[in-house]
Amino acid sequence: xxxxxxxxxxxxxxxxxxxxxxxxxxxxxxxxxxxxxxxxxxxxxxxxxxxxxxxxxxxxxxxxxxxxxxxxxxxxxxxxxxxxxxxxxxxxxxxxxxxxxxxxxxxxxxxxxxxxxxxxxxxxxxxxxxxxxxxxxxxxxxxxxxxxxxxxxxxxxxxxxxxxxxxxxxxxxxxxxxxxxxxxxxxxxxxxxxxxxxxxxxxxxxxxxxxxxxxxxxxxxxxxxxxxxxxxxxxxxxxxxxxxxxxxxxxxxxxxxxxxxxxxxxxxxxxxxxxxxxxxxxxxxxxxxxxxxxxxxxxxxxxxxxxxxxxxxxxxxxxxxxxxxxxxxxxxxxx
Amino acid sequence: xxxxxxxxxxxxxxxxxxxxxxxxxxxxxxxxxxxxxxxxxxxxxxxxxxxxxxxxxxxxxxxxxxxxxxxxxxxxxxxxxxxxxxxxxxxxxxxxxxxxxxxxxxxxxxxxxxxxxxxxxxxxxxxxxxxxxxxxxxxxxxxxxxxxxxxxxxxxxxxxxxxxxxxxxxxxxxxxxxxxxxxxxxxxxxxxxxxxxxxxxxxxxxxxxxxxxxxxxxxxxxxxxxxxxxxxxxxxxxxxxxxxxxxxxxxxxxxxxxxxxxxxxxxxxxxxxxxxxxxxxxxxxxxxxxxxxxxxxxxxxxxxxxxxxxxxxxxxxxxxxxxxxxxxxxxxxxx
Numbered sequence: 001x002x003x004x005x006x007x008x009x010x011x012x013x014x015x016x017x018x019x020x021x022x023x024x025x026x027x028x029x030x031x032x033x034x035x036x037x038x039x040x041x042x043x044x045x046x047x048x049x050x051x052x053x054x055x056x057x058x059x060x061x062x063x064x065x066x067x068x069x070x071x072x073x074x075x076x077x078x079x080x081x082x083x084x085x086x087x088x089x090x091x092x093x094x095x096x097x098x099x100x101x102x103x104x105x106x107x108x109x110x111x112x113x114x115x116x117x118x119x120x121x122x123x124x125x126x127x128x129x130x131x132x133x134x135x136x137x138x139x140x141x142x143x144x145x146x147x148x149x150x151x152x153x154x155x156x157x158x159x160x161x162x163x164x165x166x167x168x169x170x171x172x173x174x175x176x177x178x179x180x181x182x183x184x185x186x187x188x189x190x191x192x193x194x195x196x197x198x199x200x201x202x203x204x205x206x207x208x209x210x211x212x213x214x215x216x217x218x219x220x221x222x223x224x225x226x227x228x229x230x231x232x233x234x235x236x237x238x239x240x241x242x243x244x245x246x247x248x249x250x251x252x253x254x255x256x257x258x259x260x261x262x263x264x265x266x267x268x269x270x271x272x273x274x275x276x277x278x279x280x281x282x283x284x285x286x287x288x289x290x291x292x293x294x295x296x297x298x299x300x301x302x303x304x305x306x307x308x309x310x311x312x313x314x315x316x317x318x319x320x321x322x323x324x325x326x327x328x329x330x331x332x333x334x335x
Numbered sequence: 336x337x338x339x340x341x342x343x344x345x346x347x348x349x350x351x352x353x354x355x356x357x358x359x360x361x362x363x364x365x366x367x368x369x370x371x372x373x374x375x376x377x378x379x380x381x382x383x384x385x386x387x388x389x390x391x392x393x394x395x396x397x398x399x400x401x402x403x404x405x406x407x408x409x410x411x412x413x414x415x416x417x418x419x420x421x422x423x424x425x426x427x428x429x430x431x432x433x434x435x436x437x438x439x440x441x442x443x444x445x446x447x448x449x450x451x452x453x454x455x456x457x458x459x460x461x462x463x464x465x466x467x468x469x470x471x472x473x474x475x476x477x478x479x480x481x482x483x484x485x486x487x488x489x490x491x492x493x494x495x496x497x498x499x500x501x502x503x504x505x506x507x508x509x510x511x512x513x514x515x516x517x518x519x520x521x522x523x524x525x526x527x528x529x530x531x532x533x534x535x536x537x538x539x540x541x542x543x544x545x546x547x548x549x550x551x552x553x554x555x556x557x558x559x560x561x562x563x564x565x566x567x568x569x570x571x572x573x574x575x576x577x578x579x580x581x582x583x584x585x586x587x588x589x590x591x592x593x594x595x596x597x598x599x600x601x602x603x604x605x606x607x608x609x610x611x612x613x614x615x616x617x618x619x620x621x622x623x624x625x626x627x628x629x630x631x632x633x634x635x636x637x638x639x640x641x642x643x644x645x646x647x648x649x650x651x652x653x654x655x656x657x658x659x660x661x662x663x664x665x666x667x668x669x670x
Contacts, residue, residue, distance in 0.1 A: 081355060
């Protein structure tokens, strides 16, 4: 019998489809080698490769900052979705509501090496990417026009990437997105009812149940959530309650990098380098102190295709048991 | 300067990205012929072709009903996401909330002809598909366990289809999806504030502004909404206010079929048979009389890829001006 499960934090239902369920092994496509294996270390046509950098006016951060060759660079997106200059102007006229498209759209180049792949980066390199996001996020958060900052990564064509050189993106928005506002409201409602953080409660439950946990370290736990949206959907949740990623210490960022890579390597070896998205969910800029919200990292492998049902309902059909996804990743090699 | 536009009905913001904007012509891929052109009229391996029908226990509707050869058939999905038998049982235990996966999952086979393509069907054939949905939707709505019925179509691989024989799907759900509930609440709030239906107000605005309208007939208007999610995103909205598709008369269903085909042909000829999803948005089963809701059909061509930003924010970046999308489709041939 299929089952509907509710994500307690968002109140969204997911169909866990047992009739269509596939064993974890059935999601693996072994027909092709990982894309990065056939790439050169340097591509003269790649705008992210060393030596092809655009002018310094495009660069907003470079790590390390001690004058050594860069390991991670943050640059303005050449075709930004939002414009950094200008005022935030609201034009509300009848049923037309518009706000000028001011904001930030930056790209984090995660490594100088064209044919690197994120799963096989060092902990240090991954930590610098996360640190770069935090540093840029602070700057954007101090800009009065910015309400919310999104950090995301698209790995592979099915995940929406067009450039293969490892990179992620940061977008600073002049509004709080509707979905983010709803997550905020649902978490607040739980806090009103219980006096606690719903994410903390979910984490305690996962640690107690154990069977959906993949890996953990001193600061973080990686698990397939009870109401996972899709096969191998992973949350990496900090044990310590903070609403905002801006509150995270450098040492904790290193531990996040280490556990994220641990999970990425399990995906890489277990599912043959699947396409995936990573999203860092953190509180809106002006709710960074909220005691009912809890930041976390969400990792969504793109092994199934969303379609009309998802568009029409906002619901997902997960064709893998979350417990089976977790068991598969738990036993997979991570180095 | 880019612009953020708000969908007044859902309160969701969309980034209309002028920096990345492409002209409508740039979305067209002329490199391949429409897929259906190279198919046979009958495929012995296709479960939807005439002669390959499964047993009558799988069939829930056949049109016409006069004993003539079928033009449209509705069958149970062979791998249903939900199980038709069983009770709706809630199991709420701490942070675990589950409901047994009871419901309906059916397939509408839109034509006996394997190599037909929806855009080139007759008005009559399309009307029968919509009528079949309405008839099955009535049956599902009378089932106490069902809270909401979704009708959707996936055309092409990028839209999530796996079988090429023209078909659409109906899912009867034992819950109201969170997104549907939020749409309901936002529309109700507008009604509380103004005493009117927000969709009626949006329709009046589109008819007044004209420039986003593509085509219209006595009962329906097809337009690219002011805050369109993506290039060529089209709404087909009934002029008459009804919350539920169950209220629509047969003659009106014929007019809906005719206008839907009109738009599909503009897409077919203008964008070379793009992949697309169709979703029919109607009120939850138990709110079919709501005076603040308004059913409509949403058509989403899959000419761009959603990625980490959409997952993380629930927002969309539209790289085409809605007014340009509408102008392009308006001048396109429709027969």
